[in-house]
Amino acid sequence: MKCLCAVIAFFALIWPAPAADPEPNRLLGLSLDELSEIKIDTVYAASKVTEKVTDAPSSVTIVGRDEIQRFGYRTLSDIIRSVRSFDVTYDRAYSYTGVRGFTSLNDYGSRILLLVDGHRMNDPIFDTAAVGTEALVDVDLIERVEFIRGPGSVIYGSNAFFGVINIVTRGSTTVDGVEASTSAGSFDTYSGRVTIGKKFANGVEFLISGTYYSSEGQDSLFFKEFDNPATNHGIAFHRDGDSFWSTLAKVSYRDFTLEGGYVSREKDVPTAWFGSVFNAPDTTVDSRGYIELRYAHETIDGWALTGRAYYDTLDYHQLATYNYGFGRVVNDDSARERWWGLEAGGSRTFFDRFRISIGAEVRRSIDLIQRNYDEQPFASYLDVSSYQTVFGTYADGHLEINKQLTLTAGLQWSHYDSFGSTVNPRTALIWKPVESTTLKLLYGEAFRAPNVYQLYYSTFNQRSNSALQPETIRTYEFVAEQYFLTNWRSTVSLFRNEISGLIDTIDSNGFLVFTNLTDAHVNGAEGEIEGKWSNGLLLRASYTWQDAVSNANGRRLVNSPENVVKAHISVPVWPDKIFASLELLYTSDRFTMLRRSTGDACLLNTTLYTRNLAPRLEVSASIYNLLDQEYRTPGGPQHLEDSLVQDGRTFRIKFTYRF
Amino acid sequence: MKHAISAFLALVWLFSSPARAESEYDVKAAYLFKFTKFVEWPVAAFAGPDAPFVIGIVGHDAFNGGLDRLIEGNTTGDRRLEVRHLNASDSAGLRGCQMIFVSTSEQRRLANILSTLQGRPVLVVGESEGFASAGGMLGFALRESRMGIEINSAAARQARLKISSQLLNLAKLVN
Secondary structure, three states: OOHHHHHHHHHHHHOOOOOOOOOOHHHHHHHHHHHOOOOOEEEEEOOOOOEEHHOOOOOOEEEEHHHHHHHOOHHHHHHHHOOOOOOEEEEEEEEEEEEEOEEEOOOOOOEEEEEEOOEEEEOOOOOOOOOOOOOOOOOOHHHEEEEEOOOOOOHHHHOOOEEEEEEEEEEEEHOEEEEEEEEEEEOOEEEEEEEEEEEOOOOEEEEEEEEEEOOOOOOOOEEEHHHHHHHHHHHHOOOOOEEEEEEEEEEEOOEEEEEEEEEEEEEEEEOHHHOOOOOOOOOEEEEEEEEEEEEEOOOOOOOEEEEEEEOOOOOOOEEEEOOOOOOOEEEEEEEEEEEEEEEEEEEEOOOOEEEEHHHHHHHEEEEEEEEEEOOOOOEEEEEEEEEOOOEEEEEEEEEEEOOOEEEEEEEEEEOOOOEEEEEEEEEEEEOOOOEEEEEEEEEEEEOOOOOOHHHHHOOOEOOOOOOOOEEEEEEEEEEEEEOOOOOOEEEEEEEEEEEEEEEEEEEOOOEEEEEEEEEEEEEEEEEEOOOOOOOOOOOOEEHHHHHHEEEEOOOOEEOOOOEEEEEEEEEEEEOEEEEEEEEEEEOOOOOOOOOOOOOOEEEEEEEEEEEEOOOOOOEEEEEEEOOOOOOEEEEOOOOOOEEEEEOOOOOEEEEEEEO | OOHHHHHHHHHHHHHHHOOOOHHHHHHHHHOOOOEEEEEOOHHHOOOOOOOOOEEEEOOOOOOHHHHHHOOOOOOOOOOOEEEEEOOOOOOOHHHHHOOOOOHHHHHHHHHHHHHHOOOOOOEEEEEOOOOOOOOOEEEEEEEEEEEEEEHHHHHHOOOOOOEEEHHHHHOEEEO
């Protein structure tokens, strides 16, 4: 109710901004440059081909830089949360991405494929799709994010299970010089960024950027499960700090791009996870890097060819304090990953109505090392080196049966040395009876291979399982998209996901053991309506109903809200200069692992963003969780806490200056 | 479930509304109009001082009549703009245009179209992949969510058309 009042009050305050319809021939009045800047919704990652969103064999959402700025999104997880169907759960160490009623509490986002400029970010040991402060790309460097719902294994193999998220980074021309940004926010949070980008007359262009971020985090956090004198009455004091530095660089010349990135984040963990001692200085450090050479070329006879060669790294190091009964012991848990990969692909259209895309890839590990030991007295529990080689190849055809009807069908084959081969198809029938209406009928299958962590990680409190099989999913979806009244677009989607052999830990004689544990299914319906005007006014509201049920007991899955509402309003208070934006995120109650309810949550985030007010300067001021709602998300199997409190009202102010 | 059904019905209701979308083809149409200003035709390209400036759509009209509506009543310089719908084998029709837009449906007849117009001052614009490299003069190409242009300036030169530097700067040169 409070939520609704705030939305109405916001409208009342802001509404006077005009929402004039553009005259029909408005486009004729634009200059050549302006015409070339008009955005047409396209997506690359759905088929590894640039295509219009309405032609993609999936339900697709694009979030662009303008929206990121106007809504004051701080991390990739803020962006993901804003998108229909997507959800992120934060456990004060990592952020876990889920889709359509399925958000795991300990999978590091492994059922989502995360790409940066098409480069795979999920690693071999943990499959991590890092989206919180541990993410590699500073949100300021994002041109747009493509969200592709549903299985993408047909192109990408493993991890493209519930969806694919592709981050497209900014081109050098959007910087054209030097750009610097600094921000300050609640919990002594500060950040700074410097980016240099330039395109030279000879065609060489480059972009290089560095970011530093530091946050003290909450002074004290209360966890009632630890509310006794021996554990500081449940108060974790100064245990929520978070800091990272990251860099991204790329240089392009003609058909070649060399791109690299690195991030290193250190997070204090206040939750005493994995049975560690409460209020002890637990930390986790995650460093992720890659370097990639990319080739994209269009031949004279119409082949669009791509190739990639890359080298990736991940280093993870976690310290936790344990008490085995004879005093405190610091336990080190770490992983070192080095791997390389090659990808090649091509697509061509034949007879103007049949497009075929083919591709092949190989990924091979150099080092995959997992260690776990007690520092003093020294005791090693794990020191295992593993290898992984993955082959994949696919073919995807797109046939225009006639001007209105298109059929897409594809097949992907993957081979893993752990479990063998898997084949995954996807097919889509797209019907456009008129230019403004698109109907899509989609079917797909996908898999997630058991990762090296699940296959080979055994310690004093956890057991591996090398017999794990891939998780699989089949999805059925109907999507209807309708453009109407010049400025409006609506989408309706009905979906069913059937999931088999989900890998999760069970408690077996005091050990956490990975098994192909759960079969589940999700039925759901979504509707979204969006209006965009040329003066910048944006209105969007979506509603998702999702019923995610475990096949074993017929009960709703943990951490799965049945109803989700998202609404976004951005008003040009002073056209092209000042924007006021409000985001509403509502989720109905979720079950915790102990089958308790977390209650529902209604969050309002608001941002005032200005550009062009002073030359070259952008200022953004945001208040997150405006109503200071106390809300909780379920704890995972690694937590003793049944639910974890999330941040109350916080603020951030940010300045960006272009030199 | 009740919520889901009512939300669904509400959206279904919206579907019955009359529809028109600003789309890719609105942008392409606006570009075609711009090309009339940023390309210079020799005087000999026109039948006379009062002759209209003719844009021909060859093959399927992906604009759905949108180009006709946009151009209607507009002029370039002193000339009235006119849109004609042609098919690829209509040689006389093609030669009567100052600019033609070749739909994807006619891509495989591009070679014939080009030989029909060999040496004539007709700007050949297309939208298929690699149109400009294949001998067309101006090709639309989606680049990073924006409508980009590829120019084969040698082909334009042969047709005695002068493309302004402003347009050349914006485009990707393919020859």
